[in-house]
Amino acid sequence: MRILICPDKFAGSIDAVAAAQAIAGGWRASTATDELIERPLADGGPGFIDVLAPAVNGRRVTVDTVDPLGRPAKGEILIKDRIGYVESAHACGLHLLADAERDPKRTTSYGLGLLLLAALEHGAARVMIGLGGSAVNDAGAGMLAALDAAPLDAAGYALPYGGAALTAAQGLTGTPRIRGAELIAATDVDNPLTGLHGASAVYGPQKGASREDVFLLDSALERFASLLQALPTAPPGLAALPGAGAAGGLGAAILALGGHCESGIELVTRLTGLTAALDEADLVITGEGSFDHQSLRGKVVAGVAGGARDRGLPCVVLAGRVTTGRREAAAAGVTETYSLVDFYDGDVEAAMTRPAAGLSALAQRLAGQYSR
Structure with missing residues (x-):
């Protein structure tokens, strides 16, 4: 049997x-x-790299990154034949924080940007990014900052970490540097970025957001979505697209960079x-x-x-x-x-x-x- x-x-x-x-x-x-x-399987969240490593027979590379509060941390990327595999939870995972540290108003996805940069520096022309189990709600603002496209306020100063600061976002420092790579978000949700079924309303509370925080964060992401929409690679109606709300809005940032979303379990099923x-x-x-x-x-x-x-x-x-x-x-x-x-x-x-x-x-x- x-x-x-x-x-x-x-x-x-x-x-x-x-x-x-x-x-x-x-x-x-x-x-x-x-x-x-x-x-063993994963849907894009924690365990994405561990599950795929033996299946694709790739090279695991340790990367210096930061956790959701900007503290030094170690992450990993997987490289195989110019394809990079990145697990957002290595830098943005909720498991990296103590319960008392959970606060999506100030957590950042900057560490994911460092992992993505590492994959590009190792020659990846396509990067599959596992999304899930995140502690962030910044619509990828931190990730973009690591890619030289930090959000700015009206005076031209870079905004601090976190989703709450995006209420003051007025522009980006430049165009994100992804070296023409194809980005694929592997996710298990199809939520839009904002609204009743968006990232803040549905997943914010489990990341430490109060009811008042949810309204603040949703307004902040709506504001930031207008900046993402202005990127030349962003698809029309970005904030409402399925998957845009994945991992605290990381899906929206990847879509804005010309990437697309795939079912995490379908991707892992195919590769394993x-x-x-x-x-x-x-x-x-x-x-x-x-x-x-x-x-x-x-x-x-x-x-x-x-x-x-x-x-x-x-x-x-x-x-x-x-x-x-x-x-x-x-x-x-x-x-x-x-x-x-x-x-x-x-x-x-x-x-x-x-x-x-x-x-x-x-x-x-x-x-x-x-x-x-």
Whole structure:
């Protein structure tokens, strides 16, 4: 029997690679005769580089960058045949900040600009930028500053870091330097930049924004969007385009630079050979930290379950927490769901701190149920 194991990360708990290893280890503890295929996945957020590195057999390069508060940090880029892969979470990730430090009014995407520059300096003519899990809400203003196109106020002075300062934006210092490279944003959301469904309103609160902050940030991004729209490579109606609101508006900046957005899970699926692996599987196991209403809208689980459904394969979801209804899950192609919180008798802390043991035990049970 061929078992395809392709989880996403369990945010704040265990990465996708370790999760896949734990599931495979549990299955092998029950039966050693089945063929296990591990394909850890990402949708553009944290883990994007780790998942793609073995798949594309690229060169990983450590890069000096800064975190969302401008503090020195280390990031990585991946280079293969003049294609660069960049993970925004290495510089802009919410996981880089303590809870008390979360404040999208002042966090910056400058570090992502440094990673992008590094990819260009290593000869990348195309750069795929994973967007997700960000702590920023500055519509890529910091990233543009690193590319020599910093936002300016009415007096011609560079604005400070953060989304709130963009309410005073009046211009840019110049045209961003991307050396003619093609930019592709790999994202799991299709939100516009502003408005009720925009970056500030939908994702600002989880980054530390209060209700008042959301209104301020939305107004600031609306102001900055007019500057982005003036770039010669910006498409018409930039702020309303799907994906413009991804990662606190980083999608809008990439679109303004002439780039385009792709589904992160579809891109990763293509590059990791998941399609071929699905064709040969008898059972699919996927998972993530929280299997909820967002999971079936462009996330890893949705892509995997849809592929399994189209092939008539059973698809089991192992998650930290499960709140999606059975009917909705079944319609998406999910056969069964199992929760680490339930496995640990409602102990959320145990589910967060001992995910590998729980996943291994759940996989062992599944092997007893499914293995021939």
